[in-house]
Amino acid sequence: MKLYNFPFSGNCYKVRLLLNQLEIPFEKIDVKLFQQETQLPEFLAKNPSGKVPVLEIDSETFLSESSAILTYLARDTKFFPSDRLPQTEILKWLFFEQFSLAANLGRPRVWMKVMNQTEQMAPMIAYHQKLGNAALQVVEDHLTQHSFFVNENYTIADIAIYGYVHVADEAGYDMSQFPAIGAWCDRVRSQPNHITISEDKKPVS
């Protein structure tokens, strides 16, 4: 497998983390996102929406949307049980993450940490942070009652939500408001074969 990857992206990190925890070897291909490499025809042929991550599973099959990739890789493993209700609960959190967390945490993080646009984008940052804080409170309340998101087991719901939540401080969020999230982040980091967002296992081709 080949993973088209951007190191800073929380969405790419989710896939790298799961690949490592499943001990699936992969070749990592870093793309120059901010130099518009994902808008070139050869990349758009792999993913017409021009986004990373993309997972090439064979020379003709390219998977995109990080959360869909997680379900593909984790199918029939403990990270994504096949029973109907737990699977629906995991998908619920995956959709919650993409709708209510990813943009609200990810975009301010890019503007603040990469683009140096904290002042220029202040109204947009405030708009996303208001929505993001409400979503983080839902997560906090859940994790006050539960060790992990679904059935007290570490699954792709945890991986998906960890991707941006563990770097929310880089998007200007005051995470001291969310102690249960902090404790859960520690539990996620203690899972076997965990890697940080800046770590790579050696890519194997």
Next chain:
Amino acid sequence: MKLYNFPFSGNCYKVRLLLNQLEIPFEKIDVKLFQQETQLPEFLAKNPSGKVPVLEIDSETFLSESSAILTYLARDTKFFPSDRLPQTEILKWLFFEQFSLAANLGRPRVWMKVMNQTEQMAPMIAYHQKLGNAALQVVEDHLTQHSFFVNENYTIADIAIYGYVHVADEAGYDMSQFPAIGAWCDRVRSQPNHITISEDKKPVS
């Protein structure tokens, strides 16, 4: 089953449409979203994120996130085939819809059509429309080549994307730019047991 529903919501419509096409009887319970009824303790006990739709499948089990509900209902039907690759492709479009379409079409639609805030929210509307138009172009390009989103069959990917896309004009989008989307909307409307966003089958309790 009971569906906690808000008639104007594209996300609620997706679930009503699939329930009708699966010929599953349900009791529809309209909630007063704009009067904050979804923020009351009795609703938050059903869905802590305070959003509709919520599907009550028994007195203790409440499903939320419209896309997750679609996967639950369509499991083992032609609307959500169980093979690994088509299922991943359908999920890809479901996540694409929630990340790249739902907020960008849904929020301007509320501000413009419900709240009468077209002028006041003009910068936010423009921000979402820029992102939304890029996502609609991805959809348009796909539908130029395909009758439906995955494997040329009508699935929950079509239902999910139709929910907000078919009312994108109400969010200020010029849909004459997207003729393949218009033709696909006609194909969606011609499916058996289709209902419009303002139609209800008689709820059966």
